[in-house]
Amino acid sequence: MSNFALDIRKFAENSKVKTDAVVKKVLLDVTKQVVQMSPVGDGTLWKTPPPPGYIGGRFRGNWQFGISAVPSGELDNLDNVGDGSKTYEGIFASIPDKAAGNIYYLANNLPYAQRLENGWSSQAPVGMVALTVVKWNSIVDQAVNGTYDRSSPGLAAGFKAYKV
Numbered sequence: 001m002s003n004f005a006l007d008i009r010k011f012a013e014n015s016k017v018k019t020d021a022v023v024k025k026v027l028l029d030v031t032k033q034v035v036q037m038s039p040v041g042d043g044t045l046w047k048t049p050p051p052p053g054y055i056g057g058r059f060r061g062n063w064q065f066g067i068s069a070v071p072s073g074e075l076d077n078l079d080n081v082g083d084g085s086k087t088y089e090g091i092f093a094s095i096p097d098k099a100a101g102n103i104y105y106l107a108n109n110l111p112y113a114q115r116l117e118n119g120w121s122s123q124a125p126v127g128m129v130a131l132t133v134v135k136w137n138s139i140v141d142q143a144v145n146g147t148y149d150r151s152s153p154g155l156a157a158g159f160k161a162y163k164v
Contacts, residue, residue, distance in 0.1 A: 016100070023099035025143035031091050031106060033132050033139070035063050035084040038108075039116060039123035056080045059110055065091040066105040074109050 041056025043049060057080025064071035079086045096102070106129075112120070117127040132139075 019100045020098050022140075022143045024095055024097070025146065026140055027095050027099060027104060028092055029139045029143065030132055030136075031063070031065065032084075032088045033135070034106060034128045035060060035079075035088040035091075037124055037128040037131065038063065038084060039121040040080045042123070045122055059108065059113065059116060060084050061087055062108050062110050062113075063087050063091065064107050064109070065094050066107065067094075067096070067102050070105045071107045072109065 038060040040060055041050065041054065041058070043054060043056075055078060057078040061077030061079035062075045064075065077087065091106075116124060117129055119125045119127060
């Protein structure tokens with residue numbers, strides 16, 4: 001096999017690894033942002049007092065991750081302390097290393113999830129998912145820029161190697 005063919009094979013293999021890394025980074029960042037922005041019930045902010053024994057954090061704890069299928073059902077998880085790491089770290093563990101080429105879902109199936117997304121909570125007046133969608137391009141750009149060498153020497157080496 002010629003040097004050129006070997007260079008192309010190496011480039012293709014390296015590109016796949018980097019593509020997997022970008023997809024995984026995007027999934028991590030989107031999940032973390034949505035979970036961190038999810039409101040945690042705080043009865044002191046409510047117009048009417050919460051029911052006796054109420055504990056917030058069920059909504060944040062109900063984010064579920066699916067590969068090739070939308071998750072169904074509700075979880076019996078609470079995540080009411082800190083920044084939501086209990087939820088998003090659990091999701092992170094299920095993201096495959098070879099992430100490219102799959103369809104992913106992040107869902108919250110609680111009956112009031114849509115109301116929260118539509119601004120029902122003063123803690124998330126513009127929702128969580130919609131705001132993340134607005135930031136999508138920035139999230140992807142940051143993932144790509146953190147994975148690929150976009151420095152002048154890196155670009156120059158590519159141009160020189162392939163006489164571009």
